[in-house]
Amino acid sequence: MAGVWFWIVAAMIATYVVLDGFDLGAGAIYLVAAKTNDERRRVLRAIGPVWDGNEVWLIAAGGTLYFAFPQLYASSFSGFYLPLTIVLWLLILRAIGIEFRTHIENHVWQSFFDVIFSVSSILLAVFFGAALGNVVRGVPLDASGYFFEPLWTNFKLSSQVGILDWYTLLIGGMALVTLTAHGSYYIALKTDADLSRRARGFALICWPVQFFLTVSALVATYFIRPDIITNYANHKIGLLVPVVVVASLALMLWANPKGKEKLAFVASSMYIAFMLVGAAFALYPVVLSARDPQYDLTIYNTAAGSHGLSVGLAWWTLGAVLAVSYFVFVYRMFRGKVQLGEGHY
Amino acid sequence: MESALLIHRLHFAFTATFHYLFPQLTMGLALLIVVLKTIALRRNDPVYHEAARFWGKIFGINFVLGVVTGIPMEFQFGTNWSVFSRFAGGVIGQTLAMEGMFAFFLESAFLGLFLYGEKRLSPKAHWLSAVAVFVGSWLSGYFIIATDAFMQHPVGYFTAADGSLQLESFWDFVLNPWAGWQYAHNMGGAAITGAFIMTSVGAFYLLSGKWTAHARIFIKTGVIAGCVFSVLQIFPTGDRQGKMVTDLQPVTLAAMEGLFQGQSSAPIVLIGQPDVQQGTIDNPIQVPGALSILTYRRWNANVLGLDAFPKQDWPDNIPLLYYSYHIMVGLGTLFVAITIVASLLLWRGKLFNSRWMLWILMLSAPFPYIANTAGWMTAELGRQPWLVYGLMRTENGYSRLVSAGNGMFTLLGFMGIYMALGILGLFLLWREIDHGPAAWRDSASNLHVAT
Numbered sequence: 001m002a003g004v005w006f007w008i009v010a011a012m013i014a015t016y017v018v019l020d021g022f023d024l025g026a027g028a029i030y031l032v033a034a035k036t037n038d039e040r041r042r043v044l045r046a047i048g049p050v051w052d053g054n055e056v057w058l059i060a061a062g063g064t065l066y067f068a069f070p071q072l073y074a075s076s077f078s079g080f081y082l083p084l085t086i087v088l089w090l091l092i093l094r095a096i097g098i099e100f101r102t103h104i105e106n107h108v109w110q111s112f113f114d115v116i117f118s119v120s121s122i123l124l125a126v127f128f129g130a131a132l133g134n135v136v137r138g139v140p141l142d143a144s145g146y147f148f149e150p151l152w153t154n155f156k157l158s159s160q161v162g163i164l165d166w167y168t169l170l171i172g173g174m175a176l177v178t179l180t181a182h183g184s185y186y187i188a189l190k191t192d193a194d195l196s197r198r199a200r201g202f203a204l205i206c207w208p209v210q211f212f213l214t215v216s217a218l219v220a221t222y223f224i225r226p227d228i229i230t231n232y233a234n235h236k237i238g239l240l241v242p243v244v245v246v247a248s249l250a251l252m253l254w255a256n257p258k259g260k261e262k263l264a265f266v267a268s269s270m271y272i273a274f275m276l277v278g279a280a281f282a283l284y285p286v287v288l289s290a291r292d293p294q295y296d297l298t299i300y301n302t303a304a305g306s307h308g309l310s311v312g313l314a315w316w317t318l319g320a321v322l323a324v325s326y327f328v329f330v331y332r333m334f335r336g337k338v339q340l341g342e343g344h345y
Numbered sequence: 346m347e348s349a350l351l352i353h354r355l356h357f358a359f360t361a362t363f364h365y366l367f368p369q370l371t372m373g374l375a376l377l378i379v380v381l382k383t384i385a386l387r388r389n390d391p392v393y394h395e396a397a398r399f400w401g402k403i404f405g406i407n408f409v410l411g412v413v414t415g416i417p418m419e420f421q422f423g424t425n426w427s428v429f430s431r432f433a434g435g436v437i438g439q440t441l442a443m444e445g446m447f448a449f450f451l452e453s454a455f456l457g458l459f460l461y462g463e464k465r466l467s468p469k470a471h472w473l474s475a476v477a478v479f480v481g482s483w484l485s486g487y488f489i490i491a492t493d494a495f496m497q498h499p500v501g502y503f504t505a506a507d508g509s510l511q512l513e514s515f516w517d518f519v520l521n522p523w524a525g526w527q528y529a530h531n532m533g534g535a536a537i538t539g540a541f542i543m544t545s546v547g548a549f550y551l552l553s554g555k556w557t558a559h560a561r562i563f564i565k566t567g568v569i570a571g572c573v574f575s576v577l578q579i580f581p582t583g584d585r586q587g588k589m590v591t592d593l594q595p596v597t598l599a600a601m602e603g604l605f606q607g608q609s610s611a612p613i614v615l616i617g618q619p620d621v622q623q624g625t626i627d628n629p630i631q632v633p634g635a636l637s638i639l640t641y642r643r644w645n646a647n648v649l650g651l652d653a654f655p656k657q658d659w660p661d662n663i664p665l666l667y668y669s670y671h672i673m674v675g676l677g678t679l680f681v682a683i684t685i686v687a688s689l690l691l692w693r694g695k696l697f698n699s700r701w702m703l704w705i706l707m708l709s710a711p712f713p714y715i716a717n718t719a720g721w722m723t724a725e726l727g728r729q730p731w732l733v734y735g736l737m738r739t740e741n742g743y744s745r746l747v748s749a750g751n752g753m754f755t756l757l758g759f760m761g762i763y764m765a766l767g768i769l770g771l772f773l774l775w776r777e778i779d780h781g782p783a784a785w786r787d788s789a790s791n792l793h794v795a796t
Contacts, residue, residue, distance in 0.1 A: 049457035052412065056453045060445030062419055067442035070434020070509070077423025077430075078744035084424055085417075085755040089762055092413040096769065099409045103773050146427070148746035304435040305511030312439065319446025326454035333458060333465055 001310060002303035005068035006287065008316065010280040012064055014273045016057035017128070018182075021272060022265075023051040025183015027094065027121025028176065029202050031114060033187065038340060039195045040114060044098060045338040046190035051098060053330060055091070060323070067312055071145065071302035072287050079139055079147040080131065083163045087127050093120040122176065129175025133168030136221060136228070136279060137161070138289035141297065147290075157224060161291065167220055174213040178275075181206035181252070182268045189261040192337050196261075203256050203264065211249060214275075225289075228282045241278035245271060352752035353425045353743040358725075359756065360417050362718055363763050367411030369717050372486055372532065373539020374404050375479040377566055382475045386468055396562045397475070398463070399782030400543065403774060405460050410770050412453075414763065425752065429732050429742030435511040436502045436518060437492045444488035452481030486535070487528055494524035496733050497724070498593050510736070526589060527724070530582035533574045534720060537680060538713040540571035544687075545710035546778055548703040559782045561697060564706070568691055572684035578677055584639070590727065591640045594734065596654040597727035600663045601670040602636055607650035611636040619667050624651070660729040669722035676716035683709060 026047050034040040066073040077084060097117025101110050140147045140161060152162035155169075164172075184203035188196045221228055232238040251267035283289070288297040303309065378400050385393035419441060422430045455477035463471050495502075501518030502510045512518060547563030550556045590598045599607075603614050605624035613636045617629035637646040651659060660666050683705060690696035696703075728734060732742040 049461050053450065053453040053457065055412075056445065056449045059416060059419060059449055060442070063438070063442035063445035066419075066422065066430065066434055067438030070438055071431050073423045073434060073438075074427035074431035077420060078425070078427035078747055081424050081744070081747045081751060081755070084420060085758070088417045088420055089758060091416060092762060092766070095409060095413045096766070099406075100769060100773065103406075103776065145431075146744075146746050148748075148751075304438060305505060308435055308439060308512035308515075311512065311515045312442070315443060316446060319443065319450070323446060323450040326450055330454045330457060333462060 001306055001313075002068070002299040003285070004313070005064075005303065005309060006280070006284060006299050009061060009065050009068060010277065012057060012061035014276040016054070016061055017179075017276060018269045018272050019054035019057055020051070021125075021179045022183045022186035023047045023054055024094075024121045024125045025179040025181065026187050027097075027118050027183070028125060028180040029184055029187065029199065030118045030121070033184070033198045033202055034195060037110070039191075040110075041102070041340060042191050042195060042338050043187055044101065045340070046187060048098065049334045050330065052095075053327065055095075064316070068304055068309060069287060069299070069302040070304055072297055075141065075145050075147065075297060075302075076135075076139075076288055079141075079149055080134070080163065081148065082151050083127055083131065087124065087131075090120045090124045090127070093117075094124060125176040125179045126169075126172040129172035130164060130168040132175070132276075132279065133171030134163060135288055136171075136283065137165075137167050137224060138291045138293075141288070141290035141292070141295040143295065145295075145297065145301075159291065167224060170213070170217055170220055174210070174217045177206050177210045177213055178268075178272060181210055182265075182272060185252075185256070185261065185265040185268045188256075189265050190338055196337075200256055200259075200261075203252070207249075207253055207256070214245075214249070231282055231284060235281075238278075238281050241274050241281060244274045245278065248274065349747070349749040349752060350740055350743055352749045352756060353747070354739065356425050356752055356756045356759070357421055360414070360421065360759055360763075362721070363767075364411070364414040364418055365717065365721060366714060367407050367414060368482070368486070369535040369538045369714070370407050370542060371404065371411050372482045372535035373537070374400055374407070374542070375475075375482045375539075376536055377539050377543055377570060378404060379472075379475050379479045380566060380570070381562070382472050386472050392558050393562060395782050396559050399559070399777075401460060401475075402777050403542075405456075406770060406773050406777065408456060410766055414766070417759070425744055425747060426732075426742050427744040427747075429737065431509060432737055432742070433495070433510050433733055435505070435509055436499075437495055439512060439515070439518065440488045440492045440495075444485050448481050448485035448488060450481075451477055452485065455481065483532065486532055487524070490528040490531055491519055491521060491524045493724070494521040494527055496731075497527075497728055498523040498589075499733055499736055510733070523589060523593070526582055526585040530578065530586050530720075533578045533582055534713070534717045536574040537571060537578065538717060540567045540574065540684075541680075541706075541709055541713045543567035544571060544706045545708075548707035549778070550781075551697060552700065552703050552707060556781050556783055564696065564703075565691065568684060568687045568696070568706075571680065572688045575677065575680040575684045579681060583674075583677065587639060594727060595649045596651065596658055597660060597666075598640070599649060599651045599654070600660045600666050601723060601727060603663075603667045604636065604648060604650045605652060607648060607653050609637065609645050609647045610634040611640075611646075611648035611650075613639070614671075616671075619664050621663050658730065660726055662726055662729065666723060666726040666729075669719040669726060673716050673719040673723055676712050676719070679712070680709075680716070 026043055030040065030043055034043045093116050097113045097120060101113035101117070104110070134149070137157070139149055140159075150162045152164040153160045155162075155165045157165060157167060181203050184199045184206065187199035188203065191199070248267045248271035252264050252271070255264040255267060285299045286296045287299055287302060290296045378397055381393055381397040381400065384390065385397055422441070455474040458466065459471065459474040459478055462474065466474065495518065498521060499510070500521050501512065501514040501516070503513040505511045543563045544567030547560040547567060550560035551564070587598075590601070603617065603619040603626050604611060610633060612631040612633045614626050614629050614631045617626040617631070619626055634644050636648055638644055640646065640648055687696060687702055687706060690699050690702055730738050730740070732739045
């Protein structure tokens, strides 16, 4: 039962990153790709009706994690106290950057919120990547099942690690480039003319960097955690992951210059989803690695009671069907390239 | 250790108190917007459509502030109260996860459609999106109340071998008897905030001589809703909740009422300052026997005082608990008086010309916020010294490895950001009110087109 919930939570996190990832990526290219007020409004309009719903996947994933693995929630949230709080602040800033900009037609007011929106989006992407890096690299858990990590120590993988070191920064950088590309594909798909062209250009520049960082991150991960391939060696189905990741990268490279915007965006979504699934596959059944493997948190020592987990499966399934149907409906309502005119933003 | 506990308590208290300023208006307005939309649809009245649209914009600004200040609440269970989460997460994780799955998805998906989709949707579908937002926000309220109810009166759990609480009966937990009345009382409070804000803006417009047609709708809707919910707030929901506290948290009742010595024919203290050291109320104005009647429905019933309980089980901030409770009840009584007089004037057709009453209605806007805040402080201070009533003390629930210094760092950060949010929110709300309901602003052309 705990294994089922491991994959449910992993799928929810992956959904969050794919969906809110394009909002963050749109924010990352926003200041440079969208130059005029009209273009900036079109970027905001492309994400405006959906960003809040996308962010709910993070909250729902958090809630589901709390429900299924309360011990993991307790250990990781208190251990990542500082970066999580900073993420909360950045989420607040990102939201008001999007929502409050358009209330006042004033250049100074709007420039201020433009910068808030873009900078908070960029930092969020880096922090989310670094968070993943921490989970893979391992944190200083001890027998109590708790830890506390400062933001950084000496940026080395010593016994006293911080949230940020060379490895987690590498993953953070990979996340930023990946989401920047992802957001660029989305903006290219949802807008037209110069803005769409510029977004495609950004994605084109991102591609080699994304490729290089992907390879470096995988090599670095193997270097610091050679046991990461154990699950892949034992279960051949896992080899599907690198195949899909490589195919997605190739598809992005092929589709983008040809102007196949939807295909490029789908490929980017596949890339993100499978990179995350691949990480989850490698870690399973570990949910938070310890620097000292004997203190690893696994699905077995963090899950809630089995009755609670079974009951949850019933309502979660219903909730997920409802949620997906709302999303299909909303995305269909706001499909197509954005037009300025009626409405907000 | 002492100071870390204090910081973590202040951290949650501050962020929760600030956060709840927004959802109470969200939930109250969601209901009233459905009322306005329904009338607009049935009568096909453009003024009602404009009224609904205007409150939709206010709702939108308020909703954003509620969302961004709400996410930290869920996170703080893990960041600041990890020992509590490990202890109780196996039970309360159910409702917190359900809130995301059932309430937030619904709310966020349909809010976008409600705010930006009016021209894409049929009038019926647009009405339906308003209903969905209402249902989502009120469901969210229930999941949070059910979570709090477990902390007030734990049911449906068992204690596992490792000492943590785990779910035993889903329905016992979700249908906690404590949650029913608390939910009714809480949602009544939210509806009162929505009603008073709507009335206040209407009164402001009438007194200013602007948008008088809309203003009358606002006042009429707000006064009727305000009256209904203010009365229900006292009876039955407030009364029943008081009874529940009497039965299940008698020490809390004694502290709320400032009853230091148990007695038969116990009085109710209307005004007076508790002196916890001496065990007395200074300068009391009291109604003899009233507390016995309210709690046990008998004039001479014996009500337990604080002296019946060991001191370590007393709520740890009795004066603040006592004042919170008295402020809530005092304001609640005032709301009944105001809305009944206003309803009578409305019924006689004199309200819109009674400038004195319009002034009162306009200036009443802040008071439901104070009453709702005081009500939550009563519930949560009354729960002390327990985090989960009878099962875990507050002093044992916070994150041991998060130092007072790190807690202070993030508390100060939240204070700074929330201050900026509060100022921004007030500023933008004022602009919308000043801008009025009759113009549909389009930021593209900056044209003000009456629709």
